[in-house]
Amino acid sequence: MAVDYHLEGQVAVVTGSTSGIGQAMATALVEQGVSVVLNGFGDAAKIEADRAAMEAKAASGARVLYHAADMTKPAEIADLIGYAKSELGRLDILVNNAGIQHVAPVDEFPDEKWAAIIAINLSSAFHATKHALPIMKAQGRGRVVNIASAHGLVASPFKSAYVAAKHGVVGFTKSCALEVARQGITVNAICPGYVKTPLVEMQIDDQAKARGIPRERVVEDVILAAQPNKAFVEYDHLAGMLLYLVSDLGASTTGAALTADGGWTAA
Numbered sequence: 001m002a003v004d005y006h007l008e009g010q011v012a013v014v015t016g017s018t019s020g021i022g023q024a025m026a027t028a029l030v031e032q033g034v035s036v037v038l039n040g041f042g043d044a045a046k047i048e049a050d051r052a053a054m055e056a057k058a059a060s061g062a063r064v065l066y067h068a069a070d071m072t073k074p075a076e077i078a079d080l081i082g083y084a085k086s087e088l089g090r091l092d093i094l095v096n097n098a099g100i101q102h103v104a105p106v107d108e109f110p111d112e113k114w115a116a117i118i119a120i121n122l123s124s125a126f127h128a129t130k131h132a133l134p135i136m137k138a139q140g141r142g143r144v145v146n147i148a149s150a151h152g153l154v155a156s157p158f159k160s161a162y163v164a165a166k167h168g169v170v171g172f173t174k175s176c177a178l179e180v181a182r183q184g185i186t187v188n189a190i191c192p193g194y195v196k197t198p199l200v201e202m203q204i205d206d207q208a209k210a211r212g213i214p215r216e217r218v219v220e221d222v223i224l225a226a227q228p229n230k231a232f233v234e235y236d237h238l239a240g241m242l243l244y245l246v247s248d249l250g251a252s253t254t255g256a257a258l259t260a261d262g263g264w265t266a267a
């Protein structure tokens with residue numbers, strides 16, 4: 001992005017940044033000269049190649065590190081935040097992004113899927129924020145951005161754990177924002193509609209085959225049924241929101257749940 005948000009020299013942790021939205025948010029920060037600690041699962045060689053490629057393109061000598069914390073494990077999350085501080089000397093930005101999904105009726109929802117979704121999509125944001133705030137308070141400035149979802153504001157059937165976790169993230173965002181409002185720290189949630197991640201791409205092909213209808217109809221009638229503008233959210237739309245929130249331009253915005261959902265939650 002061409003705009004300069006004056007973020008050079010800052011340090012960020014982005015959870016779940018080995019793919020999809022988290023990887024795009026980490027890239028946007030690195031392009032602004034922010035050093036980033038990546039996190040998430042995946043093939044070790046691919047993670048290292050992606051990390052090195054991101055660092056090679058970094059602005060102003062920003063560094064890109066990786067920490068393998070499992071977001072279901074509070075001690076590993078504490079270690080991730082401590083690693084950012086010990087390796088990079090500070091922590092200015094925390095993006096709580098890691099998340100998973102499982103779709104099933106409530107009365108058939110597997111207990112272990114419920115527990116994993118609550119742990120990764122909700123509790124990990126608590127644990128990471130808990131350990132990041134003392135560092136940000138000592139610095140007198142900080143930014144926490146939680147990647148929630150349109151499902152943090154409205155519901156769909158068969159996604160009970162995800163909707164409960166994402167509504168929880170929005171509530172957690174508001175409560176934290178009130179606690180640190182006098183300390184130069186903002187806490188906000190971004191609530192995207194459908195983003196065209198590789199997973200969604202595959203769903204389009206599968207649904208087109210299964211239903212015997214063209215890809216465009218799958219997109220409009222099935223995937224984007226709830227999204228009035230009938231267009232996917234692009235990574236850049238989310239990066240723009242993130243960079244606004246973490247820069248000084250976002251200083252007055254706190255406790256907010258900002259939508260990027262093509263009008264979904266207005267309906």
Ligand code: NAD
Nearest residue numbers: 016017018019020021040041070071097098099149194195
């Ligand atoms: P993705 O599957 O591409 O990425 C998820 C990331 O989380 C990966 O890096 C994965 O390794 C990591 N992760 C999963 N479990 C983890 C664990 N236990 N510990 C550490 N890392 C773990 O998904 P995405 O679509 O990019 O989603 C990212 C976030 O955005 C999620 O919170 C999701 O709910 C939210 N979101 C996505 C969409 C969408 O349409 N894709 C819409 C709204 C909100």
